[in-house]
Amino acid sequence: MTAKTRILSRLRAAPSQQKAAPSAEDxxxxxxxxxxxxxxxxxxxxxxxxxxxxxxxxxxxETWPQTLAELAAQKGWRNLLLPENSPLNNAIEQTWQNxxxxxxxxxxxxxxxxxxxxxxxxxxxxxxxxxxxxxxxxGSIVLWPSPSEPRLMSxxxxxHIVVVKQSQLADNLLDLMQQQQWQQGMPTNLVLVSGPxxxxxxxxxxxxxxxGPKALIVLFLTDC
Amino acid sequence: MSHSHPLHDFRAASSHAAQDPTQRHNTRxxxxxxxxxxxxxxxxxxxxxxxxxxxxxxxxxxxxxxxLLLEQLEARCVANGIxxxxxxxxxxxxxxxxxxxxxxxSQEIIKGKSMVSEEIELNHFLEAQGMTALESDxxxxxxxxxxxxxxxxxxxAIHKTKVDIAHLFHDELPRTPYTEDVDELIQIGRHALRQRxxxxxxxxxxxxxxxxxxxxxxxxxxxxxxxxxxxAPEMHIAITGIEKVVEKLEDVPPILSxxxxxxxxxxxxxYVNMISSPRKAGEKDGPQQVHxxxxxxxxxxxxxxxxxxxxxxxxxxxxxMNHCPVYTRIGGHAYGTTYPGPxxxxxxxxxxxxxxxxxxxxASTLCGACSEVxxxxxxxxxxxxxxxxxxxTPENEPNHPHTVRGQGAKYxxxxxxxxxxxxxxxxxxxxxxxxxxxxxxxxxLLPHDVGAWTIARAKPQPAAKSLHELVAEYQATQxxxx
Numbered sequence: 001m002t003a004k005t006r007i008l009s010r011l012r013a014a015p016s017q018q019k020a021a022p023s024a025e026d027x028x029x030x031x032x033x034x035x036x037x038x039x040x041x042x043x044x045x046x047x048x049x050x051x052x053x054x055x056x057x058x059x060x061x062e063t064w065p066q067t068l069a070e071l072a073a074q075k076g077w078r079n080l081l082l083p084e085n086s087p088l089n090n091a092i093e094q095t096w097q098n099x100x101x102x103x104x105x106x107x108x109x110x111x112x113x114x115x116x117x118x119x120x121x122x123x124x125x126x127x128x129x130x131x132x133x134x135x136x137x138x139g140s141i142v143l144w145p146s147p148s149e150p151r152l153m154s155x156x157x158x159x160h161i162v163v164v165k166q167s168q169l170a171d172n173l174l175d176l177m178q179q180q181q182w183q184q185g186m187p188t189n190l191v192l193v194s195g196p197x198x199x200x201x202x203x204x205x206x207x208x209x210x211x212g213p214k215a216l217i218v219l220f221l222t223d224c
Numbered sequence: 225m226s227h228s229h230p231l232h233d234f235r236a237a238s239s240h241a242a243q244d245p246t247q248r249h250n251t252r253x254x255x256x257x258x259x260x261x262x263x264x265x266x267x268x269x270x271x272x273x274x275x276x277x278x279x280x281x282x283x284x285x286x287x288x289x290x291x292l293l294l295e296q297l298e299a300r301c302v303a304n305g306i307x308x309x310x311x312x313x314x315x316x317x318x319x320x321x322x323x324x325x326x327x328x329x330s331q332e333i334i335k336g337k338s339m340v341s342e343e344i345e346l347n348h349f350l351e352a353q354g355m356t357a358l359e360s361d362x363x364x365x366x367x368x369x370x371x372x373x374x375x376x377x378x379x380x381a382i383h384k385t386k387v388d389i390a391h392l393f394h395d396e397l398p399r400t401p402y403t404e405d406v407d408e409l410i411q412i413g414r415h416a417l418r419q420r421x422x423x424x425x426x427x428x429x430x431x432x433x434x435x436x437x438x439x440x441x442x443x444x445x446x447x448x449x450x451x452x453x454x455x456a457p458e459m460h461i462a463i464t465g466i467e468k469v470v471e472k473l474e475d476v477p478p479i480l481s482x483x484x485x486x487x488x489x490x491x492x493x494x495y496v497n498m499i500s501s502p503r504k505a506g507e508k509d510g511p512q513q514v515h516x517x518x519x520x521x522x523x524x525x526x527x528x529x530x531x532x533x534x535x536x537x538x539x540x541x542x543x544x545m546n547h548c549p550v551y552t553r554i555g556g557h558a559y560g561t562t563y564p565g566p567x568x569x570x571x572x573x574x575x576x577x578x579x580x581x582x583x584x585x586x587a588s589t590l591c592g593a594c595s596e597v598x599x600x601x602x603x604x605x606x607x608x609x610x611x612x613x614x615x616x617t618p619e620n621e622p623n624h625p626h627t628v629r630g631q632g633a634k635y636x637x638x639x640x641x642x643x644x645x646x647x648x649x650x651x652x653x654x655x656x657x658x659x660x661x662x663x664x665x666x667x668x669l670l671p672h673d674v675g676a677w678t679i680a681r682a683k684p685q686p687a688a689k690s691l692h693e694l695v696a697e698y699q700a701t702q703x704x705x706x
Contacts, residue, residue, distance in 0.1 A: 013528070014528040026281060147506045150510070152455055155448060174477040198494055199447045201362040201381055203386045204379075204382075207406050207410040210447035211417065
């Protein structure tokens with residue numbers, strides 16, 4: 001008998017006790033207290049992220065590439081990693097071309113990790129991605145990695161910049177998951193990010209930059 | 225694996241720990257911190273109560289359909305490209321992991337935090353095979369470097385101060401200057417482990433929730449080591465107890481909310497990592513292979529009894545230990561089990577047998593603080609009482625089903641005889657009066673050493689006359705007046 005057969009036969013031999021599935025009313029406790037009007041939704045999202053040392057910049061769909069360029073110059077990144085082909089890329093590339101001051105070179109995540117693992121792990125300072133959605137209740141950003149925006153982009157470089165549109169803000173995770181019917185098809189890896197990497201494992205003192213990004217920068221587009 | 229080392233002496237270890245002022249101070253400070261953090265997350269008692277009801281319902285519903293959900297989980301995972309393995313015992317689980325490492329041509333495995341890997345003593349097993357397991361969670365890394373075991377399921381190095389860690393890093397890591405600055409210490413750890421993430425071919429993680437509906441493995445963490453462990457190597461092995469499964473994806477948000485708020489008082493952890501498949505065609509990173517190991521190790525024994533089954537509702541938040549007056553005084557190591565504190569007392573007898581854990585169910589004041597904070601409403605004191613009963617019921621007791629391995633470990637014929645005599649005395653007035661007379665008149669004969677009672681107390685001193693006699697004398701002189 002295999003381990004599977006042994007385990008399942010023991011479980012099946014146990015007395016059965018039917019328990020009803022929780023009702024929609026039961027689940028409401030994970031939704032109702034976490035619904036907000038539009039002002040509150042934005043302020044809660046920002047407050048929670050700011051409380052865990054996330055840098056948030058209000059921008060518009062016109063100004064964000066300029067803000068990014070200023071940050072790049074100010075933070076002294078040696079380079080900036082872009083998705084392979086994202087709607088963000090055009091605006092960034094144009095701003096970089098038109099810039100009079102020197103900006104860090106742009107790279108693209110355009111080949112499999114095996115081909116450039118060392119460069120990503122040790123020589124990439126910052127990466128920018130979009131996001132799938134954002135959540136006000138917990139101050140979270142939903143990443144839905146894709147062939148164009150692979151999962152290590154938001155994880156390995158010391159700085160992760162993410163563009164969040166105000167219209168992408170949902171109230172809470174359960175609402176978002178139900179509205180978008182996530183159970184119909186989950187991606188390879190879905191990640192909720194709520195700040196830069198941190199730990200309190202040494203005498204309960206919170207230190208940032210444990211293993212993931214030391215800095216999380218949100219470019220928050222208020223006009224879309 | 226309990227038989228690989230001598231029986232842990234809980235009485236000696238807990239007594240020793242309770243007399244160690246440094247341990248007492250460190251644990252007390254840490255538990256106060258975690259209790260305050262949790263309380264701040266639940267300002268609305270009604271919301272908390274309803275959320276705990278929901279958590280309990282989700283977990284009980286999942287357990288009521290456990291065999292079905294496990295098969296559904298396996299089918300969904302396989303359809304997604306995740307390979308599923310079943311392990312009855314710790315030895316089987318260790319063999320599966322070692323076999324997968326050989327298949328990946330790797331002598332080394334990098335680990336995210338996994339209490340199940342502690343439960344099966346994976347690191348020890350791999351070392352015996354000439355293989356290496358490297359802990360990457362900062363707390364686990366510290367504990368491994370010190371050749372110790374975690375003292376808390378959420379914060380493994382909570383018994384250590386930054387000074388301890390400063391010395392440890394300086395002594396154990398090459399070319400590391402002495403520093404007590406926590407930020408610097410964390411950067412030392414990051415740097416040491418980043419190189420290992422770069423080279424690692426196999427990563428091992430635990431699982432916080434497994435979703436049967438979608439074949440999704442959910443992991444929560446703050447550091448990013450869990451994401452690196454599950455994303456950077458070619459192969460990811462996830463290991464979990466069979467009880468961690470839930471029915472639907474929509475069960476995840478309430479369980480997450482209960483877990484992170486109860487555990488560390490965070491509205492959410494920095495990362496919630498949901499894995500549903502290995503790297504797909506066209507994707508540029510992520511592991512080529514994902515394996516899920518489902519471990520029983522005594523869980524089906526708890527499952528076989530409807531009351532003991534409630535033990536399996538646990539989501540491993542650690543709130544019960546944070547609020548436990550016993551844990552707070554003796555710390556996690558004294559228990560000698562992977563899972564310390566109240567949850568450890570009710571789960572360990574199933575994993576290790578009551579013969580190896582017989583002192584644990586009694587090491588409680590039954591104050592009920594644990595069940596009051598449990599996010600899924602496990603009635604821990606009732607389960608402790610039940611286990612106490614099992615520990616004194618001999619295996620061959622008629623009309624009593626044999627439910628727990630090591631049942632009757634504390635049974636003593638003399639004790640049983642003593643209680644029987646006590647019952648007889650108290651049900652027969654003649655015997656009762658005779659024994660009362662003897663107890664008061666012969667009180668001088670009581671020895672100084674009355675077993676466990678006199679270890680830390682003065683011996684009991686029976687009165688010269690019983691209450692009955694005093695009342696009778698009083699009434700003789702005063703009539704019935706008060």
